[in-house]
Amino acid sequence: MSVDPTLVAHVAATAGLSATEAARVIEDVLAFHAEPVEAYVVRRHAELKTFGARNPEIFARIAGELGDRVVAAPRLTERQLRRLVYG
Structure with a gap:
């Protein structure tokens, strides 16, 4: 890098x-x-499960965390990039 x-x-x-x-x-x-969003969600879910949290609580918490966190953008193809620019 x-x-x-x-x-x-x-x-x-x-x-x-x-x-x-x-x-x-x-x-x-x-x-x-x-860290990609998918990897972050899987990692955080496992971490929170270790402390005894249940899925409804975990998913609500992760959703809130993602709103405040800088996460890696998904890999975009050239076509997807063009669509972002030209619609």
């Missing part, structure tokens, strides 16, 4: 990190937010 050098420099300067540390932090954050 290629990280924008300007972003690395900014994070390094504002957080007091070396460029290497800043790049690693940025890569970790990007990887965290790159």
Whole structure:
């Protein structure tokens, strides 16, 4: 994953990190937010089940979390992209 050098420099300067540390932090954050919706839902469902939650509560909670979370966009084909632009 290629990280924008300007972003690395900014994070390094504002957080007091070396460029290497800043790049690693940025890569970790990007990887965290790159999790596809499907994977997030399955992972969170399993986590909440472990604590004894029931499906109606789990699905309501996950729906709320998805509204506040940055999630990876689905992979789109060229045709789908064109349809978004041209209708």
